[in-house]
Amino acid sequence: MTQFKYSKRVPADGTDAVGAILQAAADPKIISFAGGLPAPELFPVKEMKAAVDKVFEEHGQEAMQYGAAKGVTALREVIQQHVKEKENVDSELDNVLVTTGSEQALDLVGKAFVDPGDTVLVEQPTYLCALDVFRSYGANFASVEMDEDGMKMDALEEALKANPNTKLIYTVPNFQNPTGRTMTEERRKQLAELAEKYDVYVLEDNPYGEIRFAGQHVPAVKSFDKSGHVFYMSTFSKTLAPGFRLGWLVADKAVVNKLTVLKQSADLHTDNLAQFAVAQFFADNDVDAHVKEISALYGKRKDLMLEGIKKYFPEGVKYTDPEGGMFLWVEVPGVDDTVELFKECLEHDVAFVPGDPFFAGEVQPGAFRLNYSNMKEDQIEVGLKRLGAALTAAVNK
Structure with a gap:
């Protein structure tokens, strides 16, 4: 078998840890807070089609x-x-x-x-x-x-x-x-x-x-x-x-x-x-109005996520309360291996992104990222209930 001589820029082990996490979280039965995707239902498809049509008419070549x-x-x-x-x-x-x-x-x-x-x-x-x-x-x-x-x-x-x-x-x-x-x-x-x-x-x-x-x-x-x-x-x-x-x-x-x-x-x-x-x-188009629509939806979903965290997560868990964007950060005291915690949460049919890849140096155990932008409202509470159960089990081990 050929041993390819890659440059030093290529990771030595050839693994894609985040890709593996996202692939595992893509199972249809899993409620995934792992991705960083915008809400596709807010993509301005009709308006963008009109823009593209006009571009072809006026600037096609x-x-x-x-x-x-x-x-x-x-x-x-x-x-x-x-x-x-x-x-x-x-x-x-x-x-x-x-x-x-x-x-x-x-x-x-x-x-x-x-x-x-x-x-x-x-x-x-x-x-x-x-x-x-x-x-x-x-x-x-x-x-x-x-x-x-x-x-x-x-x-x-x-x-x-x-x-x-x-x-x-x-x-x-x-x-x-x-x-x-x-x-x-x-x-x-x-x-x-x-x-x-x-x-x-x-x-x-x-x-x-x-x-x-x-x-x-x-x-x-x-x-x-x-x-x-x-x-x-x-x-x-x-x-x-x-x-x-x-x-x-x-x-x-x-x-x-x-x-x-x-x-x-x-x-x-x-x-x-x-x-x-x-x-x-x-x-x-009124781009500001479009962005306000996005912000309103994400704000609603963030609030639902915080409500679920307060309702279902074990005491002592810390979390951020963003004023915008797509993510919040959770820290669970007493958890030593966040990747192992991720695997346990998959067994509860819920997923997040472990915090490990976000650290340049020493990793903070028990930390992970949740995404709220690309999850329908009725699934947020269900997912957080599952996640809360998994966290409670991990903390009480």
């Missing part, structure tokens, strides 16, 4: 031809206006790069800035796919403690002092994946200041920021950036459709130009038809 690596101008203009109105981020068109989903933005920044041995500072816990990307480019990690107000700035500065080779700080400041926490405005200001002071870059990942159903909007970290050290990225996956694979990055023109060259060698450009269609959708 252009949409089907090769395009610019930076993206379709009409969509970049939509993004430029969007970040100005929603995030108070001033930008020129040359500051905007369209990417093939936000995953490509992560990959391009990792490829452009992370050399083997560089340190990336991340929240504890953090988005697991970001860890995978930066790890593939040889990054070392240092985790920064969080509380209910997001990454702690005193801990961040300590980590910067302790790791002088830090190249990048990665943060999800709004409704963080996996915890659902939101960073305060004051900490965002401090983060931008620390980035300039220590000459490190901040990658601000904001896929969920528009989906707010409680509290007040907090401006982006990028809006406090005076030196160009903050790169802002987001996506249309959570507000329109993940299948379009449309993300974007707003950064200094020099950074965007470098990332554009790297993107050209990866995929030439992002799908033209999807870009034209989304630009047309914004022109023809």
Whole structure:
């Protein structure tokens, strides 16, 4: 049998732990809170079909031809206006790069800035796919403690002092994946200041920021950036459709130009038809009303989940109460092996994502993520009743 000589970027054991978890959770009899999927019943199918039809009528040949690596101008203009109105981020068109989903933005920044041995500072816990990307480019990690107000700035500065080779700080400041926490405005200001002071870059990942159903909007970290050290990225996956694979990055023109060259060698450009269609959708529809509908539904489902947790979970269990987004975080004292707990919950026909893959360093046992966006209301209570029974059995072992 051939022994293939993979690069060091390929995980040595070849396993996909999260993929295996999601596959196990896909059994139809299992109520799964494991995925991170938007609610498909809110996809604007009819309106998007009309947008695509208009694109074919007015821009058919252009949409089907090769395009610019930076993206379709009409969509970049939509993004430029969007970040100005929603995030108070001033930008020129040359500051905007369209990417093939936000995953490509992560990959391009990792490829452009992370050399083997560089340190990336991340929240504890953090988005697991970001860890995978930066790890593939040889990054070392240092985790920064969080509380209910997001990454702690005193801990961040300590980590910067302790790791002088830090190249990048990665943060999800709004409704963080996996915890659902939101960073305060004051900490965002401090983060931008620390980035300039220590000459490190901040990658601000904001896929969920528009989906707010409680509290007040907090401006982006990028809006406090005076030196160009903050790169802002987001996506249309959570507000329109993940299948379009449309993300974007707003950064200094020099950074965007470098990332554009790297993107050209990866995929030439992002799908033209999807870009034209989304630009047309914004022109023809009340996007704010659409996002409000999403937020209202997710807020309702989050409230139902919290009611179920309070009703069925054993005493002592801790959990977050997000003001938006798609996830909340649960911590069960007394549980030493969350993966084993996951297996026990499968026997109760309910699933979650164990917390282990979200940690860059030492794992916090008994922690896991629950998703409420893609679960019908009548199934939420049933699933939490099953989960509560499994947790009670595990705690009382």
